[in-house]
Amino acid sequence: MNPLNTLTRCLLVLGLNSPALLVAENNLIKNPALEGDPVPHEWALADSGDLFPGEIAQDSDAGQEGASSLRITHPPGGGCYTQIRQIVKVTPRMKYILRAKVKTENLLRSSNGFPALFGMTNSAGSWIGLERLDTFGEWKDVEIPCEIPDADTVLILIYFDVLEGSFWVEDVTLVPVEE
Numbered sequence: 001m002n003p004l005n006t007l008t009r010c011l012l013v014l015g016l017n018s019p020a021l022l023v024a025e026n027n028l029i030k031n032p033a034l035e036g037d038p039v040p041h042e043w044a045l046a047d048s049g050d051l052f053p054g055e056i057a058q059d060s061d062a063g064q065e066g067a068s069s070l071r072i073t074h075p076p077g078g079g080c081y082t083q084i085r086q087i088v089k090v091t092p093r094m095k096y097i098l099r100a101k102v103k104t105e106n107l108l109r110s111s112n113g114f115p116a117l118f119g120m121t122n123s124a125g126s127w128i129g130l131e132r133l134d135t136f137g138e139w140k141d142v143e144i145p146c147e148i149p150d151a152d153t154v155l156i157l158i159y160f161d162v163l164e165g166s167f168w169v170e171d172v173t174l175v176p177v178e179e
């Protein structure tokens with residue numbers, strides 16, 4: 001259990017709950033802080049096919065106070081493709097919001113490749129919601145509203161397909177929208 005969830009539960013017991021804390025309690029993502037050694041626990045590194053996965057690290061100096069961030073680096077020379085993902089059970093046809101903090105730097109894109117992407121696909125790999133990222137070294141809060149199609153599992157994807165560059169991710173949440 002991560003410290004935030006422990007704190008949230010304590011505050012709920014004390015009756016100090018607020019909407020923000022309830023959102024954290026509803027998060028469907030396991031290991032949302034992407035802690036690992038260095039690949040985040042509960043997340044999987046997908047097969048890179050004929051290419052190689054990039055360098056994966058826990059970066060404690062990336063500008064997120066008190067936390068290490070997941071960093072993927074594709075070194076100069078090309079030949080890397082990196083996809084880190086988590087399968088999440090969801091309710092078909094329900095609305096969710098997917099959020100993360102992200103940063104990219106020094107991206108050199110291939111002529112036909114996608115850049116850095118964060119989002120959600122169905123189990124067949126079709127995008128349900130995504131954001132293309134090119135933040136020039138600044139952290140950005142990404143918020144992606146999604147309506148789940150007729151599927152009960154989705155893949156949360158951290159997708160990096162550039163010739164070189166770095167991609168940081170922290171604090172991934174997927175919460176249902178209460179209507």
Ligand SMILES: [Ca+2]
Pocket residue numbers: 033034035067068069070170171
């Ligand atoms: Ca982290």
